[in-house]
Amino acid sequence: MSSGCSFELPAPAANQAYCDVSALEGGHVRLPKHMYVAGAEDTDNDVCPSLAFFIKNASTGEEVVFDLGLGKDTSKYPELARAKLETLHPVWIPQDARDSLEKGGISGESALNIIISHLHFDHVGDPDLFPNATFIMAEACKSLLGATGPDAPAIAKFSSQNVPLDQSKFLPDADFNVQIGPWNCYDYFKDGSMYIVDSPGHLPGHVNVLARTSADGSWIFLAADSAHRLCLIAGCGDVCAEYVNPDTGKLQSAHVDLPTAQLHIDRVADLRRNPKVFVLLAHDDEWYAENKDGPCFFPGKIPAKRA
Template sequence: MSGVWEVYAIKYAERNARVRGDSFLFDPRHDVPHAMDYFMWLLRRGPETILVDTGYDMDEGERRARPIRTDPAEALAPLGVSPDSIEQVIVTHLHYDHAGGLHLFPNATLHMQAAEMAYATGPCMCHDVIRMPYTADHICTAIKRLYAGKVVFHDGDAEIAEGVTVHKIGGHSRGLQAVRVRTEAGWLCLASDAAHYYENAFARKAFPLVVDLEDMMNGFARLEALASRRELIVPGHDPLVFSHYPDIGCETILRLDHGPSRSLKV
């Protein structure tokens, strides 16, 4: 297949002090431990690179008592990519763990849904519980990038580059978008937080942090429609991704574009 992209999942943090009740609404095993991994993703085709999300930095980790393993700017080094070389960033949504490193990529134009910027800067942020996963400094960075002419807004489905499209899902946040990428294995769907875990999508289990439950539930079917086959859906935070895809000789980076190397059992 011509015009395909390489896709890498880059783990920069993990949080193991969680239970299933933090991941699934109404789960009968709510107190069973349930770990979470934190990723960003790099798309590469020849000299072209697109970063999907930016993670968060050490200062944010300390502020939230959620330390990171690797600074997002340094996490790309094993792939031979420097932060200054990144010119396109797809921001799936503006939560701290997806947009907390925007300042680390100063030359990047940001691609996001218009609904997400409106949500993150609008009256919903008057509520502490809704504002909790956002950080004001990250939103200010996005606004400064906007005033520098380096934000492209999308409203629904859009093409970022040949073989790379974004699709508004909503649910978890008002303007959450998934990313579809043409790869050697077919159309791969980076779900981001449209499905934190395989179990969210495949068992139709809602994640508790939700602004629109109907959008979230409908989004699981949308992810399946975007991917060539369901095993090419890549959830945003599931440690099981490490059980399905090979690393590149670096234990924190997985290669996704050849498809799962092991049977998908979730």
């Protein structure tokens, strides 16, 4: 039977390991729709969640966090992000990722492994709240972490600089040595239950997560900032190529490499046609509205998708 997708995912093995995936509250940010969706009105200022996730290997009990959403202490935000808090990107953070984890019984003081999808402020959260954690990033993030000062590129000034290097592990390109469809992937637990997916185009080092959610072929794809609205992977909207930055008056894109980002979006949309794959964006306001305060949030879990 065809999956509806143009490529196949790895078939389950005997006694296949899989993961329990839970959403974490990570605050909310205004993301004006016209920055991301072609033809949207510039008055459409949607408030979106910044979702984080808790992932547990159901066989071994190993745990990992994917992203941290927003941090409550906005003084730690990168330079350009702080400048936009009162205008373009106001934030509301009644509960951050540490609050969400501790609500489910996981201490922020524990030796967590935390995968950072990329260095934008609404995904890095406040690393200082996790003093014993190891932060896992793609190698390309390292160049942005070290770029400070007046001569630093704009993408570095909008990237968080507060991830501690002495607690960081950078994955080189060579580690992404498992080919799944069009993607280069890293087998995180070494048992085929969860992969970190190289997801280029949005920002250097941008990664997604592909995790099995059952032993018989269900998956979840945590797409981070691959797209900022569901319509862009659901076939009912086009990516905005350029918008006018109200601070500079110049045209810019939400992605550093738009053609590559568009290719990745197309691949995610293709994957979404597989009836046993659930694709979830970090800022999916529609999913959040339907599921907030419900069993998909930690200590509950997102159910496996069935065909």
